[in-house]
Amino acid sequence: xxxxxxxxxxxxxxxxxxxxxxxxxxxxxxxxxxxxxxxxxxxxxxxxxxxxxxxxxxxxxxxxxxxxxxxxxxxxxxxxxxxxxxxxxxxxxxxxxxxxxxxxxxxxxxxxxxxxxxxxxxxxxxxxxxxxxxxxxxxxxxxxxxxxxxxxxxxxxxxxxxxxxxxxxxxxxxxxxxxxxxxxxxxxxxxxxxxxxxxxxxxxxxxxxxxxxxxxxxxxxxxxxxxxxxxxxxxxxxxxxxxxxxxxxxxxxxxxxxxxxxxxxxxxxxxxxxxxxxxxxxxxxxxxxxxxxxxxxxxxxxxxxxxxxxxxxxxxxxxxxxxxxxxxxxxxxxxxxxxxxxxxxxxxxxxxxxxxxxxxxxxxxxxxxxxxxxxxxxxxxxxxx
Amino acid sequence: xxxxxxxxxxxxxxxxxxxxxxxxxxxxxxxxxxxxxxxxxxxxxxxxxxxxxxxxxxxxxxxxxxxxxxxxxxxxxxxxxxxxxxxxxxxxxxxxxxxxxxxxxxxxxxxxxxxxxxxxxxxxxxxxxxxxx
Numbered sequence: 001x002x003x004x005x006x007x008x009x010x011x012x013x014x015x016x017x018x019x020x021x022x023x024x025x026x027x028x029x030x031x032x033x034x035x036x037x038x039x040x041x042x043x044x045x046x047x048x049x050x051x052x053x054x055x056x057x058x059x060x061x062x063x064x065x066x067x068x069x070x071x072x073x074x075x076x077x078x079x080x081x082x083x084x085x086x087x088x089x090x091x092x093x094x095x096x097x098x099x100x101x102x103x104x105x106x107x108x109x110x111x112x113x114x115x116x117x118x119x120x121x122x123x124x125x126x127x128x129x130x131x132x133x134x135x136x137x138x139x140x141x142x143x144x145x146x147x148x149x150x151x152x153x154x155x156x157x158x159x160x161x162x163x164x165x166x167x168x169x170x171x172x173x174x175x176x177x178x179x180x181x182x183x184x185x186x187x188x189x190x191x192x193x194x195x196x197x198x199x200x201x202x203x204x205x206x207x208x209x210x211x212x213x214x215x216x217x218x219x220x221x222x223x224x225x226x227x228x229x230x231x232x233x234x235x236x237x238x239x240x241x242x243x244x245x246x247x248x249x250x251x252x253x254x255x256x257x258x259x260x261x262x263x264x265x266x267x268x269x270x271x272x273x274x275x276x277x278x279x280x281x282x283x284x285x286x287x288x289x290x291x292x293x294x295x296x297x298x299x300x301x302x303x304x305x306x307x308x309x310x311x312x313x314x315x316x317x318x319x320x321x322x323x324x325x326x327x328x329x330x331x332x333x334x335x336x337x338x339x340x341x342x343x344x345x346x347x348x349x350x351x352x353x354x355x356x357x358x359x360x361x362x363x364x365x366x367x368x369x370x371x372x373x374x375x376x377x378x379x380x381x382x383x384x385x
Numbered sequence: 386x387x388x389x390x391x392x393x394x395x396x397x398x399x400x401x402x403x404x405x406x407x408x409x410x411x412x413x414x415x416x417x418x419x420x421x422x423x424x425x426x427x428x429x430x431x432x433x434x435x436x437x438x439x440x441x442x443x444x445x446x447x448x449x450x451x452x453x454x455x456x457x458x459x460x461x462x463x464x465x466x467x468x469x470x471x472x473x474x475x476x477x478x479x480x481x482x483x484x485x486x487x488x489x490x491x492x493x494x495x496x497x498x499x500x501x502x503x504x505x506x507x508x509x510x511x512x513x514x515x516x517x518x
Contacts, residue, residue, distance in 0.1 A: 038452040039427050241453055310430050310476060312450055334429040334452040341430070363432075363448065 011219035027135035029056035034239040041242035042336045049168035050238035058138030059158040064127035075127030085148040088284040090275035097121035099189040109286025110261040113137040118191035162222035167212035170234040197221040209250025251374030258330045266293035301352040305343040308368040312341040313360040320359040399511035404461040412493045422485035425451040428478040433469040462501035468493040
């Protein structure tokens with residue numbers, strides 16, 4: 001739910017305006033859309049490192065009340081059990097320092113938002129979770145979390161801080177040089193706190209398909225951090241435009257487009273985000289539908305689609321087979337890496353196998369396309385330790 | 386060279402939707418303005434109408450797509466298509482960004498009503514219009 005009125009300025013507004021005039025309203029924030037150009041920014045991120053300001057998103061901390069008296073795993077299990085009232089992932093099973101991707105589901109098994117939940121490893125953080133939700137959903141999500149917590153844990157918003165994403169194959173080298181050598185040793189989908197720049201909460205994660213970091217930094221320290229990162233010869237600023245083409249190539253969902261309250265995680269091909277303990281317990285919102293779809297298969301499925309000509313098929317394009325509509329494109333555009341159009345969408349399960357040929361109805365003309373596996377471009381995550 | 390360029394550009398007219406038209410003999414050449422090409426960014430696809438197709442002024446005539454977005458191109462004046470730019474139909478879309486108001490032209494059209502050209506903005510009026518956007 002975007003806020004009404006004129007869009008909010010980012011804490012680093014002036015820093016970005018010194019580098020581009022191309023801004024646009026996104027989820028109630030005035031965001032830089034483009035710097036050098038969508039395609040060069042995209043390619044730079046795939047080959048070097050891009051710096052994205054994603055401070056519109058919803059970082060927060062969710063913690064047992066002070067003096068909870070629990071230690072280590074016991075404290076973690078207590079706070080995790082509370083958030084599990086909303087999400088189908090095994091949060092209790094997170095190891096110290098681990099991050100998991102999950103979603104808030106509704107009673108009908110649809111997705112209300114997708115989010116990251118992290119278990120900080122630091123001493124004194126027992127019973128704390130670090131949760132990052134989408135910009136457009138943050139007020140709804142925080143209200144749901146507070147209602148589900150019933151006072152047993154407290155939510156502290158951190159969206160007055162800056163969230164910077166450093167993404168690309170050079171990200172680890174840059175982060176090690178500018179912030180702390182230990183960043184390069186983090187494993188993918190882990191969280192760690194670092195002194196310096198006022199204290200940072202860093203996850204090794206991202207939304208581009210590349211290795212990288214998402215860095216929560218206080219607003220008063222963010223300018224210094226961003227300037228130091230941008231001064232590195234491997235780093236360029238990247239706008240929201242390239243963020244979208246990067247995540248699409250990586251086959252990652254954009255909430256409100258590829259995920260919505262009518263779509264289940266199983267239809268979205270996100271069954272991997274629901275671990276065994278939760279599948280067996282069936283103790284999350286929408287568990288009946290999700291368990292049924294896990295057992296019998298979903299009626300429709302999210303797929304990758306490659307048009308067989310050059311015309312991009314964007315959100316809303318209908319997908320046909322033998323003259324009958326079998327699905328809908330939910331995201332689509334141009335892939336700089338493949339130098340051609342790519343789309344994601346939902347099709348009836350019978351047509352979801354890679355290799356199936358379908359028609360995309362573009363401006364009234366059916367055009368041939370092929371169902372392909374996701375991602376379109378292989379992920380380049382670090383897999384070590 | 387300078388004077389030729391100047392003479393040609395003096396006779397170019399523009400729509401508020403950022404198409405340009407230029408009379409060459411008894412046909413008009415049509416394209417998208419340098420401003421429009423810059424706003425779009427790198428063109429990744431374009432679709433031109435078939436030769437022989439007729440359009441009323443303001444009708445959807447062509448499509449141009451960048452990585453960012455798809456844009457309709459409207460017929461700036463009424464008439465019949467007599468030629469489509471072979472560079473564009475040959476998928477050399479870079480020419481639209483490189484030379485939007487020259488080699489990156491879209492189509493040539495035989496005007497149905499030449500008075501429609503006169504009613505479009507001249508270069509100075511279009512420059513003012515773009516400044517106000």
